[in-house]
Amino acid sequence: MSLESVTERITRKLGRAAGFGARAKFDFGDDGRIFVDATEDPPAISHDDNDADVTLVCGIDTFEGILDGTQDPNVAFLMGKLKIHGSMGLAMKLNAMLED
Numbered sequence: 001m002s003l004e005s006v007t008e009r010i011t012r013k014l015g016r017a018a019g020f021g022a023r024a025k026f027d028f029g030d031d032g033r034i035f036v037d038a039t040e041d042p043p044a045i046s047h048d049d050n051d052a053d054v055t056l057v058c059g060i061d062t063f064e065g066i067l068d069g070t071q072d073p074n075v076a077f078l079m080g081k082l083k084i085h086g087s088m089g090l091a092m093k094l095n096a097m098l099e100d
Contacts, residue, residue, distance in 0.1 A: 001064045003032040003047070009067050010034055011045050013098055020097065022090050025052035028060040054086035054094065067098060 006026075014020065020038040027033045035052065037044040056063075062081045065071025073095050076082035084091045 001060060003028065003034070003060070006060060006063060006067070007034050007045060007047070010036065010098075013067075014038065014043055014045075020090075020093055022053040022087070022093075023050070024090065024094055025050070025055040026063065027055055027057045028063065029057075031060040052086065054084065054090040056091065056094070057083040057085065069099065073098075 006028075010026070014036060020043075022038055024036045024038070025033055026036075032047055033049055035046050035048045035050050037046075037050075058066075058076065058081055062071055062076055066073050066076065066082075071081075073082060077084065
């Protein structure tokens, strides 16, 4: 999966999600990153490396599995495939929005 297709899927999922109200970064290492500023309405999405309230670090394949529902994000976290920097509460909100 490409960074552009993941960006499109995140845009669709978070565009329908109300109440997040924070900045999140999805860091895929060499594959790139996606920055979401949900303090704006609609959320601003870019590939910039800005400061975020919560950062999820994983491989793009792991994240694709999370979006598809084939990878449980809690299991990925426990196995070390997914790392979270920043607010765990915001990470849980993201989890709920991305699983829908």
